[in-house]
Amino acid sequence: xxxxVECQLCPRHCRLTNxxxxxxxxxxxxxxxLMSLVYGRPCAxxxxxxxxxxxxxxxxxxxxxxxxxxxxxxxxKYCQNWQISQREPEDTINHDLPPEAVVRSALxxxxxxIAYTYTEPIIFFEYMFDTAKIAHQNNLLNVMxxxxxxxxxxxxxxxxxxxxxxxxxxxITDDIYLNLTTMHLKPVQDxxxxxxxNHVWVELTNLIVPTWNDTDQDFRDLARWIRDYAGRxxxxxxxxxxxxxxxxxxxxxxxxxVTRAWEIxxxxxxxxxxxxxxxxxxxxxxYCPNDGKLLIQRRGYLILENNIVDGKCKFCGTEIAxxxx
Amino acid sequence: xxxxxxxxxxxxxMALVLMAGSIFxxxxxxxxxxxxxxxxxxxRPEQKESAQPAPLPPVEDDLSQIMKRxxxxxxxxxxxxxxxTLDE
Numbered sequence: 542x543x544x545x546v547e548c549q550l551c552p553r554h555c556r557l558t559n560x561x562x563x564x565x566x567x568x569x570x571x572x573x574x575l576m577s578l579v580y581g582r583p584c585a586x587x588x589x590x591x592x593x594x595x596x597x598x599x600x601x602x603x604x605x606x607x608x609x610x611x612x613x614x615x616x617x618k619y620c621q622n623w624q625i626s627q628r629e630p631e632d633t634i635n636h637d638l639p640p641e642a643v644v645r646s647a648l649x650x651x652x653x654x655i656a657y658t659y660t661e662p663i664i665f666f667e668y669m670f671d672t673a674k675i676a677h678q679n680n681l682l683n684v685m686x687x688x689x690x691x692x693x694x695x696x697x698x699x700x701x702x703x704x705x706x707x708x709x710x711x712x713i714t715d716d717i718y719l720n721l722t723t724m725h726l727k728p729v730q731d732x733x734x735x736x737x738x739n740h741v742w743v744e745l746t747n748l749i750v751p752t753w754n755d756t757d758q759d760f761r762d763l764a765r766w767i768r769d770y771a772g773r774x775x776x777x778x779x780x781x782x783x784x785x786x787x788x789x790x791x792x793x794x795x796x797x798x799v800t801r802a803w804e805i806x807x808x809x810x811x812x813x814x815x816x817x818x819x820x821x822x823x824x825x826x827x828y829c830p831n832d833g834k835l836l837i838q839r840r841g842y843l844i845l846e847n848n849i850v851d852g853k854c855k856f857c858g859t860e861i862a863x864x865x866x
Numbered sequence: 867x868x869x870x871x872x873x874x875x876x877x878x879x880m881a882l883v884l885m886a887g888s889i890f891x892x893x894x895x896x897x898x899x900x901x902x903x904x905x906x907x908x909x910r911p912e913q914k915e916s917a918q919p920a921p922l923p924p925v926e927d928d929l930s931q932i933m934k935r936x937x938x939x940x941x942x943x944x945x946x947x948x949x950x951t952l953d954e
Contacts, residue, residue: 545952556952560929568946571929575949578941631939667947695948 544573550666551614551690552728565664566629567612579610580668581640584625584633585659588650590842594658594686595778595817596744597827598863599705601837602844605684606647608638609659610668615688616723617711618787619750626660640672644679654704658686666695673702682864689732690724696732700739705864707744707778708733712754713763721753733771742864744776746817749794749802751782760802764809773812774830774862779803781818800824812862831859 548555548563555563557570567579591605611633613626620626625633638646647655655676657669662685673683685706691699710729712718718726736743747763749755767775779802782794799816803824806814816824820841827837827849834856838846848855852865936943 546949547952548946548949550946550948560932569932569943571933571943573951575946576943577946578936578943580942580944582941630941631935635940637940667944692948 546570546575550695565612565614567664577667579630579665582635583608583638584611584635585609586636592842594707596707598776600653604652605654605656606652607656607658610665612664613661614664614690618721619785621785622659623786640675643672644675647681654682654684656684661688663691689729696735700741703741705742706736707746710745710747717754737771746778746780748780748782751791751794755798760805764806764811768810773810776813777806777811778815778817829854829859832857
């Protein structure tokens with residue numbers, strides 16, 4: 542069989558001859574049929590605090606059973622998990638963990654959610670989808686940490702089983718996006734809008750990479766797009782870059798740059814703006830968008846104080862967007 | 867000057883030379899750091915040329931060999947969703 546196939550899961554639309562695998566390395570044309578090579582075979586399995594995703598408005602201080610398989614449909618220059626994301630699945634050490642076993646393990650570890658994370662969960666779509674369905678039957682939430690590079694139809698199908706997603710919005714101009722990640726900006730923006738329309742709780746992360754996406758104009762444009770298309774209640778996490786993978790030549794993001802981004806995004810009207818990878822920064826905390834009072838004080842992944850009661854500010858009663866129980 | 871004094875003076879001279887060398891090395895290190903930071907502020911268009919979308923992995927000739935490798939790695943390929951066949 543030498544039938545050629547076209548994968549329609551992500552915007553790359555890889556056209557594959559027999560024996561050829563996609564850009565993601567996890568999907569392959571085998572005898573004229575597209576097959577997932579990684580179904581039920583995660584190479585990373587951990588119990589994480591949900592704050593690590595980062596996910597600050599979903600079940601604070603709860604455990605999230607986190608899985609990933611090898612492969613990725615992005616190739617970010619700064620990838621911090623490149624040892625598994627840029628590898629063939631036969632080159633990683635994999636667990637035999639079918640969907641039912643994932644859910645069983647999550648419950649056994651007293652987790653309240655399953656996170657599809659570390660690499661790009663879109664590339665293990667079938668495994669994630671089947672696991673998520675069983676998770677819902679067992680009152681677990683499904684959380685996806687993703688670059689959002691997916692076609693609209695599979696995304697809409699996925700939204701039926703995913704409760705929350707942290708989407709990387711890596712830049713706000715297409716040329717920087719393409720050169721930094723090999724992905725285009727527009728499909729990612731479409732993903733964010735579609736998720737919001739389909740009632741998935743969305744938080745966004747922007748890694749600030751020196752010389753790539755670190756100007757005041759970048760921060761302003763990013764915040765304005767989020768405010769206008771995703772909504773001002775969408776949390777935005779600015780994350781400090783640390784030299785990694787192919788960008789070892791760059792310094793860590795200066796603290797003043799991260800703080801400037803935080804201030805600009807707040808000034809543009811976003812309700813919840815955070816700073817990540819900078820322990821002790823006031824941007825680690827959640828503040829009430831109405832009275833400005835401290836709602837959740839964090840240190841690392843720990844919560845020192847929580848003043849959200851029944852999803853509302855304890856002081857003024859303002860509703861705080863998120864999934865709190 | 868007796869022999870002991872000569873040895874002490876020689877040791878002091880060597881120490882002076884080492885100290886001077888160490889100070890010079892520090893100055894050079896700072897200069898090198900500044901130089902590398904100047905490279906960072908290079909205009910963005912230079913960076914644009916550096917990255918291209920990764921090419922697809924090459925076709926692997928012998929499917930039976932591929933299947934053997936996948937099997938040895940404990941992988942169990944399952945039907946994927948969202949694809950279509952193409953007319954050749």
